[in-house]
Amino acid sequence: MRRIRWNAPLVVSLAGLGLIVVLGIVAPFLLEEEATALSGAARAHVSAGHWLGTDVLGRDVLARTLVATRLTLEMTLAATAIAAVAGILLGTGVWVSGRRVRELGLRLIDVMISYPALILALVIATVLGTGPVASVLAIGLGGAPAFARLTANMAASVAQRDFVTQARLMGVPPYRVLVRHLLPNISGPLLVLLSVAFANVLVALSGLSFLGVGVQAPDYDWGALLNSGLQSLYTNPAEAIGPAVAITVTGVLAGFVGDGLAAALDPRGGRAKAAAVRPTAVATPSHRAPADALxxxxxxxxxxxxxxxxxxxxxxxxxxxxxxxxxxxxxxxxxxxxxxxxxxxxxxxxxxxxxxxxxxxxxxxxxxxxxxxxxxxxxxxxxxxxxxxxxxxxxxxxxxxxxxxxxxxxxxxxxxxxxxxxxxxxxxxxxxxxxxxxxxxxxxxxxxxxxxxxxxxxxxxxxxxxxxxxxxxxxxxxxxxxxxxxxxxxxxxxxxxxxxxxxxxxxxxxxxxxxxxxxxxxxxxxxxxxxxxxxxxxxxxxxxxxxxxxxxxxxxxxxxxxxxxxxxxxxxxxxxxxxxxxxxxxxxxxxxxxxxxxxxxxxxxxxxxxxx
CATH class of the missing domain: 3.40.50.300 (P-loop containing nucleotide triphosphate hydrolases)
Structure with missing residues (x-):
C-alpha cells in the first residue's frame, strides 16, 4: 500500500469521526440516566433544559441521540466488517482458485449484484427477524456482493501478472498467494472503498430501524429515534433534528474520509492537481497490454x-x-x-x-x-x-x-x-x-x-x-x-x-x-x-x-x-x-x-x- 499523503479533507474528516467516536464512548456513562428518565414534560419544545425537546415519554432527545451513538457505530462497524470480509474473500478467492471455481464464483457474484443491496437486506432481515444482530447480518450480507464485484475487478489485473503465475508454479498455497500477492496490491483502493461503504451501511441500518424492522425497544439507534421524531414532526420538529443531523454528519464525514484517502493515496499528488492533468479515463486503463508484458x-x-x-x-x-x-x-x-x-x-x-x-x-x-x-x-x-x-x-x-x-x-x-x-x-x-x-x-x-x-x-x-x-x-x-x-x-x-x-x-x-x-x-x-x-x-x-x-x-x-x-x-x-x-x-x-x-x-x- 502506498504511503498516505495527509490532506485537509482527510484530516478534518478523521478528526470529526474521532470526536463522534469519543461521544459514543463517553455519552452512555454521562447521559444514560437523563436519556432514560421519564418526566411529565412529554413532547416538550426546545428550551434551555432540553435543547432538542423531549419525546413522547418526556425523555431528553439530545441525550438519547448522544447515547445512541455507541450502538449505531457498533452496528455500522460490525456490518461494514461483515460486508468487507465476505466480499473481499469472495472477490479475491475466485482468483486464487481453479478455473472452474473461478468461473462459477464470478457468475455467482454477477447474480448477487443484480439484486439491490437494500432489498436483499430486507429479505434477510425478514428471515432472521428484528433486532440489532439481525440488522447487522442483513446489511452486512446484503453489502457483500458489491464488495465482491469491486474486489474481483481489482484483483483480476494483479492475478494475471507474472509474479503471481510464478508463485503458483512454485507451489505456493492459494491462501499465501492471496495474503502475500493479491491483497497488498489492492489495499489502497480497498481502504477508500471501506470508508464509503461505512457511510452506506450507516444509512441502510438507520433505514431498517426507521422502517421498524431494525433495532427494537428498549434499545434504540439513530434510525429508531428518527422514526419517533417524525411522529411529532409538525408539532415538535426539533425531535427529529438530532438523529437526522447525526446520520447526515457521520455519513458525510465518512464520505470525506474516502475522498481524502483517494487523494492521499494518489501517486499524482492530490485531487486538485490530478484533476487538472489527469489523462482521459485514467481510472480505466485503455491500453490492453498482454498479461505477460514486462x-x-x-x-x-x-x-x-x-x-x-x-x-x-x-x-x-x-x-x-x-x-x-x-x-x-x-x-x-x-x-x-x-x-x-x-x-x-x-x-x-x-x-x-x-x-x-x-x-x-x-x-x-x-x-x-x-x-x-x-x-x-x-x-x-x-x-x-x-x-x-x-x-x-x-x-x-x-x-x-x-x-x-x-x-x-x-x-x-x-x-x-x-x-x-x-x-x-x-x-x-x-x-x-x-x-x-x-x-x-x-x-x-x-x-x-x-x-x-x-x-x-x-x-x-x-x-x-x-x-x-x-x-x-x-x-x-x-x-x-x-x-x-x-x-x-x-x-x-x-x-x-x-x-x-x-x-x-x-x-x-x-x-x-x-x-x-x-x-x-x-x-x-x-x-x-x-x-x-x-x-x-x-x-x-x-x-x-x-x-x-x-x-x-x-x-x-x-x-x-x-x-x-x-x-x-x-x-x-x-x-x-x-x-x-x-x-x-x-x-x-x-x-x-x-x-x-x-x-x-x-x-x-x-x-x-x-x-x-
Missing part, C-alpha cells in the same frame, strides 16, 4: 507545473526480451517518455499514468523501491562525456550499484565489472578499470556505460539516443553491442532515437511519436519494407538516407518535411501533424484528435480503410 505504459502524461502537457496520453508496452524503439523528431516527447519509465524526469516535471509498471513494480507510485529501480532498470544516456564523474576512477563508478544495492564488494565486484566490460567488447578491461573517464574515447565511455547498466542484471535497458554523440563507425559498434546483449541475455531494451533507420535495424517493434503523442506502432519488418501507414511515419522514411532498390548504388534524393512540430503550449485541438500533412482532411483533422485504432492514429488512414 513494461506497461498506459495513458502517460508528462506535465509542466502550469499544466502544459509535454507528453499526452502515451500508451505502449515492452515484452520480455523485446527491443522497442521510440522514434520521432526532437521535441516529440520520446526521451521524456523513456525517462518517465526510468523515473528520471527533470525537476519540475511530473508524470501521471493510468498504469506505468515494470512487471509488478509501480513506476508511477511515490515510493517505488529504489533497490529494484537500480537493479531492474539500466540506463544508457546519450552523452558519454557527461555520463561518468570525471573525478573518480572507472572501477568505483562501474561497481557502485553492485556495492550499494547488492552487497557485492571488493575483488568480487571488480571481477564482475571486468567481465561486463569484456562483454561490451572493451579491450584491456582491467586497465580501463583504473582509468579516469577522460582517458577513454567517446565510444569506450559509451560501452562502459552499457557495461555499468548491465552489471546488476537488469530486466530492462533504457537507451536514450545512445549513439547521438558518436561517429558513424562507433555508432554501429554500440548498436551491435545492444543487439548482442538482447540476443544473449534476453534483456529487454527501450531504444530512443530520432533515426528511423536505426530503429528499423535494431528493434523488433517501433512506436512513432509526434507532438507528445503516439501516432503509429508497427513492426520493424514493416518499417524496413516501407509499409508505414501514418503520413508522419512515411515522411520520416522518405527523409531517411537510403540506397535505390535498383542496386546501382545511387543515393535517392531525400525528402523534407515542411514546417516544424508545434510547441507544447500551442498544439492544435485535433491532430498535431495537420499543418504539415499532405493528406489532411479539412476541419476534422484540425478539430478532432485521432484515436489510436489498429496501431495508427490518423483520420485520413481511417477514412481510406472505410472507403476500401
Amino acid at each position: 513494461v506497461t505504459v498506459d495513458g502517460l502524461a508528462v506535465v509542466l507545473p502550469d499544466g502544459t502537457r509535454l507528453v499526452d496520453d502515451v500508451s505502449f508496452h515492452v515484452m520480455p526480451g523485446e527491443v522497442v524503439g521510440l522514434v520521432g523528431e526532437s521535441g516529440s516527447g520520446k526521451s521524456l517518455t523513456a525517462m518517465s519509465v526510468a523515473r528520471l524526469l527533470p525537476e519540475g516535471l511530473s508524470a501521471h499514468a493510468a498504469e506505468l509498471t515494470l512487471d509488478d513494480l509501480d513506476l508511477a507510485g511515490p515510493e517505488a523501491d529504489p533497490k529494484r529501480l537500480a537493479t531492474e532498470i539500466g540506463i544508457v544516456f546519450q552523452d558519454p562525456s557527461s555520463s561518468f564523474n570525471p573525478a573518480l576512477r572507472m572501477s568505483g563508478q562501474l561497481t557502485e550499484t553492485l556495492r550499494v544495492h547488492q552487497g557485492v564488494r571488493g575483488a568480487d565486484a571488480d571481477r564482475r565489472a571486468v567481465e561486463a566490460l569484456e562483454q561490451v567488447r572493451i579491450t584491456e578491461p582491467a586497465r580501463v578499470m583504473k582509468q579516469y573517464p577522460h582517458e577513454l574515447s567517446g565510444g569506450m565511455r559509451q560501452r562502459a556505460m552499457i557495461a555499468a547498466a548491465l552489471l546488476p542484471g537488469p530486466r530492462l535497458i533504457v537507451a536514450d539516443e545512445p549513439t547521438t554523440a558518436l561517429d558513424v563507425t562507433v555508432q554501429a559498434e554500440v548498436l551491435d553491442v545492444l543487439k548482442d546483449i538482447n540476443h544473449r541475455r534476453g534483456t529487454s531494451v527501450l531504444l530512443i532515437s530520432h533515426d528511423i533507420g536505426v530503429v528499423g535495424t535494431v528493434c523488433h517493434r517501433a512506436v512513432v511519436m509526434y507532438a507528445g503523442r503516439v501516432v503509429e506502432e508497427l513492426s520493424a519488418a514493416d518499417l524496413r519494407a516501407g509499409r508505414a501507414r501514418h503520413p508522419y511515419t512515411r515522411a520520416l522514411l522518405a527523409a531517411s538516407p537510403r540506397l535505390r532498390d535498383s542496386g546501382s548504388g545511387e543515393r535517392a534524393p531525400l525528402a523534407t518535411i515542411p514546417g516544424r512540430p508545434p510547441a507544447p503550449a500551442g498544439r492544435p485541438r485535433g491532430c498535431g501533424f495537420t499543418d504539415r500533412c499532405p493528406v489532411a482532411i479539412d476541419v476534422v483533422c484540425a478539430t478532432e484528435r485521432p484515436r489510436l485504432i489498429d496501431d495508427v492514429a490518423c483520420h485520413a488512414v481511417r477514412q481510406e480503410v472505410q472507403a476500401g
